[in-house]
Amino acid sequence: MTWLVTGGAGYIGAHAVKRLHAKGTNVVVFDDLSTGLVSRVPEGVPLVVGDVKDQAAVVAAIKEHGVTGVLHFAARKSVPESMKIPVEYYRDNVGGLVSIVGAIAETGVERVVFSSTAALYGLAPEEFLVEDLVVDPISVYGETKLIGERLLRFTSKTHGFSWIALRYFNVVGADSPELRDTSVGNLIPIVFRAIDRGETVQVTGGDFPTPDGSGIRDYIHIADLADAHVVAVDHLDAVAAGSVGEVYNVGTGKGSSVLEVLGAVREVTGLPVPHEVVDRRPGDPARGVAGVDKIRRDLGWTARHDLREMVADAWAAWRA
Ligand SMILES: NC(=O)c1ccc[n+]([C@@H]2O[C@H](COP(=O)([O-])OP(=O)(O)OC[C@H]3O[C@@H](n4cnc5c(N)ncnc54)[C@H](O)[C@@H]3O)[C@@H](O)[C@H]2O)c1
Numbered sequence: 258m259t260w261l262v263t264g265g266a267g268y269i270g271a272h273a274v275k276r277l278h279a280k281g282t283n284v285v286v287f288d289d290l291s292t293g294l295v296s297r298v299p300e301g302v303p304l305v306v307g308d309v310k311d312q313a314a315v316v317a318a319i320k321e322h323g324v325t326g327v328l329h330f331a332a333r334k335s336v337p338e339s340m341k342i343p344v345e346y347y348r349d350n351v352g353g354l355v356s357i358v359g360a361i362a363e364t365g366v367e368r369v370v371f372s373s374t375a376a377l378y379g380l381a382p383e384e385f386l387v388e389d390l391v392v393d394p395i396s397v398y399g400e401t402k403l404i405g406e407r408l409l410r411f412t413s414k415t416h417g418f419s420w421i422a423l424r425y426f427n428v429v430g431a432d433s434p435e436l437r438d439t440s441v442g443n444l445i446p447i448v449f450r451a452i453d454r455g456e457t458v459q460v461t462g463g464d465f466p467t468p469d470g471s472g473i474r475d476y477i478h479i480a481d482l483a484d485a486h487v488v489a490v491d492h493l494d495a496v497a498a499g500s501v502g503e504v505y506n507v508g509t510g511k512g513s514s515v516l517e518v519l520g521a522v523r524e525v526t527g528l529p530v531p532h533e534v535v536d537r538r539p540g541d542p543a544r545g546v547a548g549v550d551k552i553r554r555d556l557g558w559t560a561r562h563d564l565r566e567m568v569a570d571a572w573a574a575w576r577a
């Protein structure tokens with residue numbers, strides 16, 4: 258079995274590559290290095306530099322390396338950016354997956370793991386977001402991932418491949434400084450940067466219908482998320498081709514508010530974290546917490562790290 262990891266030089270893909278390589282699964286990284294870093298690819302793992310939208314290049318990589326499965330991470334990932342340059346998001350996120358599935362159809366690859374997102378739940382009001390909810394994304398980014406899941410559902414029937422889409426909740430941390438997320442778009446890195454610069458953290462919304470008024474999210478440690486990919490790969494490698502097509506949430510099932518996150522950062526760093534409450538960001542849901550029964554039941558995966566450990570590991574990687 259050999260897995261092609263698109264976006265394997267990126268933040269999450271590189272963590273999955275590291276684990277799969279360490280346990281002896283053959284992996285090949287395919288990445289255009291638009292946000293990825295060569296330094297994240299372990300020694301001994303081949304790197305093919307190319308754009309996933311180039312179907313001929315994907316087919317060539319599959320044939321050259323005897324690929325039997327694709328982990329498809331390569332995509333654009335910013336919710337606000339997706340509202341500013343929507344066409345680029347459809348082009349790369351939907352177009353990229355069309356090209357991957359086209360290459361699979363050409364070569365007979367039988368397994369796909371797809372990076373999806375909790376962003377596709379939009380403003381769903383449920384206390385726990387479960388996989389079978391009828392969803393209505395409120396961002397282009399979320400919409401591109403929902404389209405991706407549906408595209409896999411329909412094309413897998415025709416082309417006979419198995420697939421798993423993992424809906425990541427709010428990803429935190431890094432195994433090592435080299436693998437950390439270099440984009441500072443999410444809450445915890447924003448807080449760390451504010452500490453470094455002596456700035457005040459802006460809490461975007463203090464009037465949500467939550468116990469302390471700030472937004473609640475399900476933060477998931479990158480180590481747990483990477484393990485979920487290993488479990489998904491092992492599962493697909495073990496079952497008959499074309500027999501699986503499933504969507505799974507990857508979260509802890511526990512929500513933390515922005516103010517609780519700031520408290521955890523204060524506790525871990527021992528530093529003051531001044532903050533001010535400002536207006537909500539447009540389209541921000543009050544709460545986004547994963548229902549995690551399905552992935553536990555089907556794949557035996559469950560998150561192991563709590564918020565404090567996530568913040569501690571993220572801080573260690575940030576400081577190094
Ligand atoms: N980071 C998060 O919080 C989060 C949450 C939910 C879902 N996701 C999804 O997880 C995946 C990985 O995200 P990440 O945080 O590691 O992002 P990242 O930007 O660090 O990694 C993306 C990787 O894909 C590569 N890439 C992008 N477009 C490409 C293309 N057209 N062809 C080839 N390579 C290309 C980039 O160079 C990079 O190495 C994405 O699909 C993203 O949408 C991320």
Ligand SMILES: O=c1ccn([C@@H]2O[C@H](COP(=O)(O)OP(=O)(O)O[C@H]3O[C@H](CO)[C@@H](O)[C@H](O)[C@H]3O)[C@@H](O)[C@H]2O)c(=O)[nH]1
Pocket residue numbers: 334335336374375376425426427428442443444445447459460461462471472473474515538541545
């Ligand atoms: O300066 C800031 C930035 C964020 N927040 C709040 O912090 C929480 C987390 O925000 P952020 O880290 O931006 O994550 P989300 O908007 O929840 O989206 C993330 O999590 C989704 C999955 O749940 C992914 O799909 C997205 O790509 C990823 O950015 C939210 O309540 C925000 O309102 C602040 O209070 N201040």
